[in-house]
Amino acid sequence: MIVNGIKGAFRIGQTLSVLGKTGVNWVRGDRPPTPRLLRQTFENLGATYIKLGQFIASSPTFFPPSYVEEFQNCLDRTPALPFSVMKRILREELGQPLDRIYSEIDPVPLASASIAQVHSAKLVSGEDVVIKIQKPGVENILLTDLNFLYASARILETIAPKLSWTSLSGIVEEIQKTMMEECDFIKEANNLKTFRQFLLDSHNDGATVPMVYENVSTRRVLTMERFYGVPLTDLESIREVTSDPERTLITAMNTWFSSLTQCEFFHADVHAGNLMVLRDGRVGFIDFGIVGRIKPDTWQAVSDFISAVMVGNFEGMAGAMVRIGVTHETIDVDQFADDLRRLYHQMDHMVPDTPYLAEEAEDEVNNILMDMVKIGEQHGLHFPREFALLIKQFLYFDRYVHILAPEMDMFMDERLTMLH
Incomplete structure (x- = not known):
């Protein structure tokens, strides 16, 4: 508890330091348009603020258009942490020697974002998998930052009650709920299982989601079946796996539309990177970190x-x-x-x-x-x-x-x- 308190205080110090540096640059004449300045500051502040930037980008119902537009450029590609760091987290979470679980793990990540890093691997039983590993300290940073933001929002509401009839602290609470859910890989695993069951119940064999290996997954580690395929928008590559790209698209659309009424949530991020056409022609829905209800x-x-x-x-x-x-x-x-x-x-x-x-x-x-x-x-x-x-x-x-x-x-x- 004391350690978390010290880490929290240190994080608030880091935040104030970045904000102070931004202020000094402003005084010296480095004055980009306010939306761009805010986006650049968010990227310098790291995980929470990058996620907050993405929340702004996907929430034109809450924020002014100029900010929503600027935050489309908020990149969630962060430098990869050394594999030794991620390996330590894997060992801590899974509680046993890794060579009993994985016959190989690629030390070079497939992707590295603010919350997690993804590595390809092979189980000792032979299956190809991907491992999503949460970066160290992320949850504590998120909680500290969001509590700081919530306190700031309440102060602003007190000072300027007419700032907006939309509650600022309410927005921060919504953001907190969304972000903390993304930190809990058990919730994402449950989303994958629920969607898989929905596909089974609706007799849909044209679409699929990665299978979760629950015995080697935890709140901070998610081991999933690895999909091989091409993005839904890559027409030339799709033609190599199916003679009817139109039918593939119809399968993807019918699956998503039927989930609106037959599943307890809908996939809320069907951009091209999250819809794959697999080698056998099926549509693969991936990344269930963001769902809508x-x-x-x-x-x-x-x-x-x-x-x-x-x-x-x-x-x-x-x-x-x-x-x-x-x-x-x-x-x-x-x-x-x-x-x-x-x-x-x-x-x-x-x-x-x-x-x-x-x-x-x-x-x-x-x-x-x-x-x-x-x-x-x-x-x-x-x-x-x-x-x-x-x-x-x-x-x-x-x-x-x-x-x-x-x-x-x-x-x-x-x-x-x-x-x-």
């Missing part, structure tokens, strides 16, 4: 919104968004519908005739999402974050249709079950 009382409005989108009923879209959002004002639904109609026509003009890069698709998705939320907020609406996460996945799939199946109508194709 819709409250039952909000679900009917969300369902009505999706149905309205599918038939291009802008009045229905506007009405459903009013029921989903939180407002202190009377909304002119007809005017709101007209504004959504204008945005929809702009989207049609934005779609290029030639294939484009997945990164461009991601930027476009973020921009459209921000525009939709902006229109809602112009009419006095504030949306729950889950709604933004849901719509973002919709927009990802819309972009994938334009890349993999440009002739397909996402809302009229009978092969797409959607919510029917």
